[in-house]
Amino acid sequence: MRQLDVGRLRLLAAIARHGSMTGAAAALAYTPSAISQQVRRLEAEIGHPVLERHARGVILTDAGKAIVAHIGSIDRQLEALNVELDDIAGLRAGSLRLGTFPTVASSLLPLAVNRLHERHPGVRLSVVSARLELLLENLERRRVEMALLWDYEWSRISQPGLDLRHLTEDPTAVVVSSSHPLAARGSVRMAELADESWVIRGGGHPVAEVLSRTAHAAGFEPAVSFEANDYQEAQAMVAVGMGIALAPRLALANLRDDVTVLSLGVDAPRRRILLASLAGRVSTPAEAAMAEILAAVARASAVRPSDRP
Structure with missing residues (x-):
C-alpha cells in the first residue's frame, strides 16, 4: 500500500486551483522550485505523473485529477477527526469500560456514575461487575480499562503489571x-x-x-x-x-x-478499596476524570474507625 503525504496532495490541489505552480507558490508562500520538488516527490510516491506542463501553466493527468477529487473529502474527514479528538480531550465524547465488584457497585459506584454523567454526559460508560479473579483477568485481557478491586492485609494483590491507587479502607x-x-x-x-x-x-x-x-x-x-x-x-x-x-x-x-x-x-479487619489499571498505559481523559471522581467519592464516604470499644 502506498504511503501518501497529505501535505503534497493538498499542494497539488492548490496548483489545480491556481492553474500553475507559480500561482500556488505565491499563495502558499513557497518558492516555485520548492513546489516543483514536492510535485516530483509526489510523482515518485505514486509512480505516475500528476501534471503535464505547458507554456501557459499545467494540466492535471488522470492520476492528478483523481488526487484532487479525493483530497477535499480527505480534508473534511480530517477536520471531523480533529473535532472528535477535541471532544474526547474535552470529555464531550469518549468511552470508558470499568470493572467493579458487588459491594462497591451497590454503594460508592452509583454516586460516582451520577457525578460522571452530570459533568461529562457525552462519555459512554460501561460497567462489568465480577469477582476479584475475573476482574484481574478482564484487566489483563484489556476487556476493561480500569477496575475497582479489594484486598486484606493477609492477601495483598501482588499481580505484576498493575498500577494500584488506594481509594479508601x-x-x-x-x-x-x-x-x-x-x-x-x-x-x-x-x-x-x-x-x-x-x-x-x-x-x-x-x-x-x-x-x-x-x-x-x-x-x-x-x-x-x-x-x-x-x-x-x-x-x-x-x-x-x-x-x-x-x-x-x-x-x-x-x-x-x-x-x-x-x-x-x-x-476491625479492614480491606483496601483500590482502583487498578495496567501499568504503563497513558490514561484517556475519561479514565482520568473517573479516577478523580472515584477518589473524591471514596474520601467523602470514608468510614472513620470509632473509639476502641
Whole structure:
C-alpha cells in the first residue's frame, strides 16, 4: 500500500486551483522550485505523473485529477477527526469500560456514575461487575480499562503489571438483629461474641475467612448456623435470629430496618478499596476524570474507625 503525504496532495490541489505552480507558490508562500520538488516527490510516491506542463501553466493527468477529487473529502474527514479528538480531550465524547465488584457497585459506584454523567454526559460508560479473579483477568485481557478491586492485609494483590491507587479502607462490622441484647450498643469486642451463632457467606467467600481469622485472634472457634448466598440474605437470617454476621461496611449500604450494625472499633479487619489499571498505559481523559471522581467519592464516604470499644 502506498504511503501518501497529505501535505503534497493538498499542494497539488492548490496548483489545480491556481492553474500553475507559480500561482500556488505565491499563495502558499513557497518558492516555485520548492513546489516543483514536492510535485516530483509526489510523482515518485505514486509512480505516475500528476501534471503535464505547458507554456501557459499545467494540466492535471488522470492520476492528478483523481488526487484532487479525493483530497477535499480527505480534508473534511480530517477536520471531523480533529473535532472528535477535541471532544474526547474535552470529555464531550469518549468511552470508558470499568470493572467493579458487588459491594462497591451497590454503594460508592452509583454516586460516582451520577457525578460522571452530570459533568461529562457525552462519555459512554460501561460497567462489568465480577469477582476479584475475573476482574484481574478482564484487566489483563484489556476487556476493561480500569477496575475497582479489594484486598486484606493477609492477601495483598501482588499481580505484576498493575498500577494500584488506594481509594479508601472498608472496615468490617458486626450485624445483629434489632432485638439482640447488644443492639443498643454502638460497638462490641470480638471476644464478647464467642457464644454467638454466625451467619456467613457461603461458597468460600472472603468474609468467611475474615470471621475465622478474627474469631481465632479473639480465642474462639465460630459456630456457623447459616451459609448465605449474598449479604441481603445474610441480613434476613440475622433479622430472624439465625445468628449474627460480619460484613464490610460498604456491603451494608442497603440496611434492613430490623438489623443493627455494631462497630468492632479500631481492631476491625479492614480491606483496601483500590482502583487498578495496567501499568504503563497513558490514561484517556475519561479514565482520568473517573479516577478523580472515584477518589473524591471514596474520601467523602470514608468510614472513620470509632473509639476502641
